[in-house]
Amino acid sequence: MSADNGIYILHTLDNEYRVAYLAAIDNMYWNRILRKFGHQITNKGGFTHCTVHKTQEEALKMSALLYEDIVQREGDPMFVEYGIQILAHPDVDFNSLPTHDEYMKINDDDRIMHDM
Numbered sequence: 001m002s003a004d005n006g007i008y009i010l011h012t013l014d015n016e017y018r019v020a021y022l023a024a025i026d027n028m029y030w031n032r033i034l035r036k037f038g039h040q041i042t043n044k045g046g047f048t049h050c051t052v053h054k055t056q057e058e059a060l061k062m063s064a065l066l067y068e069d070i071v072q073r074e075g076d077p078m079f080v081e082y083g084i085q086i087l088a089h090p091d092v093d094f095n096s097l098p099t100h101d102e103y104m105k106i107n108d109d110d111r112i113m114h115d116m
Contacts, residue, residue, distance in 0.1 A: 004023055004024055004025055004026060004081065004082065005021070005022065005023040005079065005080065005081050005082065006021070006022070006025065006080055006081055006082030006083055006084065006085050007019065007020070007021050007022075007063045007066050007067055007070075007080055007083070007084045007085070008020055008021075008022055008025055008047075008084075008085050008086075008087055009056070009059045009060070009063055009084065009085070009086045009087065010041075010045075010047050010050075010087045010089065010094070011056065011059075011086060011087065011088045011089060011090055012089050012090065012092045012093065012094040013090060013091060013092055013093045013094065015054060015055070015056075015090070016052050016053075016054070016094060017052070017053040017054070017055070017056055017058065017059035018047040018050035018051070018052060018053070018059075018094070019050060019051070019053065019059050019062045019063050019066065020045075020046045020047050020050050021066055021070060021080070022045065022046040025045070025082075025085075025087075027043075027045060027100065028041045028042065028043055028044075028045035028087075028100075029041060029042065030042060032103075032104070040089070040092075041087070041089055041092060041097065042097075042103055043097055043098050043099060043100045043102070043103035044094065044097045044098065044099050044100065045100055046100075047094070048099050048100075056086075060084070063084045064084070067080055067083070067084060
């Protein structure tokens with residue numbers, strides 16, 4: 001089983017921390033126009049409806065609870081393949097990012113033009 005699943009803490013502008021258990025985290029870094037992965041997030045990914053924590057400590061506590069819950073429920077720590085990871089993007093305004101679905105739609109025209 002390899003789905004790049006883990007518990008991710010997204011740190012963004014104004015010291016906002018969002019915690020989510022996600023798979024295929026690399027989709028947040030896919031640049032559809034250039035057709036390659038980058039270092040900057042391009043969309044909200046699975047963090048759209050997450051609670052905002054104001055400190056890293058709060059986010060880490062929530063992540064630890066989530067980890068324990070998943071391992072207990074599934075009976076195998078491999079369901080959290082990458083453990084707890086911090087995605088540090090302190091200069092990114094989360095609210096200005098499109099959702100993953102919005103990102104996939106708004107870039108269709110740009111991608112088609114780029115391919116011509």
